[in-house]
Amino acid sequence: MTATTIEWHAVFGLDELWEGDFLDVEVAGEPVLVVHLLGGEVKAYQGVCPHQEVMLADGDWDEESSVLWCGGHRWEFDLRTGEGINPAGCTLYEYPVKVEDETVYVGVPQDGQRHYNRCPGT
Amino acid sequence: MATHRVALPSGEEFSVAPGERILAAARRAGVWLPFECGWGSCGTCKATLVEGEVELLFPEAPAIKPRDARRRRILTCQTTPITDVVLKPTTVSSSPPEPLAVEDRVGTVVANLDLGPGLRRLEVELDRPVRYRAGQYAIVEPAPGLRRCYSMATPPGSGVAEIAFVYRRYPGRPGSSALWALRPGDPLPLELPYGAMWIRDDEPTGVVLVAGGTGVSPILAMVGDLAARGVTGTVHVVYGARRVEELVCADDLVEGLAALPRGRITLVVEDPPPGWSGPVGTVVDALEPDPDLRYYVAGPPPMVDAVLAHLDDGGVGLDRIAYDSFG
Numbered sequence: 001m002t003a004t005t006i007e008w009h010a011v012f013g014l015d016e017l018w019e020g021d022f023l024d025v026e027v028a029g030e031p032v033l034v035v036h037l038l039g040g041e042v043k044a045y046q047g048v049c050p051h052q053e054v055m056l057a058d059g060d061w062d063e064e065s066s067v068l069w070c071g072g073h074r075w076e077f078d079l080r081t082g083e084g085i086n087p088a089g090c091t092l093y094e095y096p097v098k099v100e101d102e103t104v105y106v107g108v109p110q111d112g113q114r115h116y117n118r119c120p121g122t
Numbered sequence: 123m124a125t126h127r128v129a130l131p132s133g134e135e136f137s138v139a140p141g142e143r144i145l146a147a148a149r150r151a152g153v154w155l156p157f158e159c160g161w162g163s164c165g166t167c168k169a170t171l172v173e174g175e176v177e178l179l180f181p182e183a184p185a186i187k188p189r190d191a192r193r194r195r196i197l198t199c200q201t202t203p204i205t206d207v208v209l210k211p212t213t214v215s216s217s218p219p220e221p222l223a224v225e226d227r228v229g230t231v232v233a234n235l236d237l238g239p240g241l242r243r244l245e246v247e248l249d250r251p252v253r254y255r256a257g258q259y260a261i262v263e264p265a266p267g268l269r270r271c272y273s274m275a276t277p278p279g280s281g282v283a284e285i286a287f288v289y290r291r292y293p294g295r296p297g298s299s300a301l302w303a304l305r306p307g308d309p310l311p312l313e314l315p316y317g318a319m320w321i322r323d324d325e326p327t328g329v330v331l332v333a334g335g336t337g338v339s340p341i342l343a344m345v346g347d348l349a350a351r352g353v354t355g356t357v358h359v360v361y362g363a364r365r366v367e368e369l370v371c372a373d374d375l376v377e378g379l380a381a382l383p384r385g386r387i388t389l390v391v392e393d394p395p396p397g398w399s400g401p402v403g404t405v406v407d408a409l410e411p412d413p414d415l416r417y418y419v420a421g422p423p424p425m426v427d428a429v430l431a432h433l434d435d436g437g438v439g440l441d442r443i444a445y446d447s448f449g
Contacts, residue, residue: 075441
């Protein structure tokens with residue numbers, strides 16, 4: 001078994017993506033949400049909501065709790081983990097991330113898969 | 123003022139007349155951009171402005187967020203171009219999403235009937251049948267520039283040419299006052315259907331339909347639709363208003379539910395008359411959350427917010443709830 005190759009893309013400088021903020025970016029044709037959590041950790045998730053593909057970066061966000069509410073239908077996600085809070089059990093796809101020389105890189109696995117989860121609901 | 127061109131990275135182009143909304147102009151040109159609510163509440167229609175300048179026609183739109191300007195995100199449903207623009211939407215299609223095949227129509231008012239204090243039923247005839255889902259709404263324009271959302275109270279069947287809306291007059295507010303002033307024979311421009319709060323064909327175990335005030339309008343359509351389809355699962359309507367006189371059309375609901383094996387209704391009022399034996403309070407006080415059921419909630423924003431919080435506390439996930447809040 002061979003490990004999946006990861007293709008790294010530089011997306012933002014840390015001077016653009018401040019702590020407590022998020023931005024969205026297209027990486028290799030895929031919409032990605034990149035969040036700089038309070039405390040310094042950087043995470044990257046699928047950029048569209050698993051419900052109806054509304055852009056998550058259009059939503060509301062509480063930097064203290066790291067909770068994001070999708071603007072479409074108020075679905076809630078914990079951006080520390082990508083886990084769905086309401087509805088529970090609907091998790092965002094998480095991309096690998098690294099920060100080198102004040103630059104954020106998002107990794108795209110070269111696995112031929114779609115890098116987002118869908119959770120249709122009412 | 124001139125007509126401007128909108129170009130998309132995918133190659134489509136269309137013209138927008140002065141003051142015309144980008145989303146509507148695209149639709150009229152057969153280009154379907156993402157949308158859902160049609161008036162600036164949901165944000166589904168946001169697109170990235172790549173080049174050019176635009177004017178926002180409804181700066182109070184709830185979906186506008188502080189970070190939009192930085193990301194050059196615009197609400198296509200409430201924005202008109204003031205130069206030629208290049209716009210990047212998330213998706214583009216040559217056909218409408220299934221329950222949102224919006225059309226422009228001009229209806230004729232048939233009746234504007236009193237139902238209760240400050241409450242009326244507006245009946246509108248269309249030149250040909252329209253298709254929608256029970257629970258959806260129209261954006262009506264009772265006077266030039268006044269665009270307002272009203273949910274159809276009539277079940278859609280397989281297409282109907284006469285539709286009705288139950289609405290409240292809010293004194294001093296131009297939209298509902300203009301609707302109140304309509305007389306039989308008056309023309310009424312409308313766009314329909316809009317909205318995501320519609321009854322699915324495959325309701326598995328049952329539904330709870332929650333109406334606050336004139337939120338009863340889409341619930342009437344839903345009950346009529348479920349009755350016509352003869353569904354066998356639970357259909358529980360919870361309908362609340364401040365006073366009994368404001369619980370308009372309750373008889374229509376009772377009649378529709380009587381045709382269903384597991385239909386029932388709970389009426390709740392905040393200010394009960396002498397001898398009232400039902401629950402007292404708001405719809406929240408009469409609602410037992412059940413995570414196995416699906417919830418459809420319609421009413422003024424504070425009531426809808428309270429119901430959503432109550433359902434969340436009761437373990438009902440947002441994937442089992444659809445709602446519309448107007449008023």
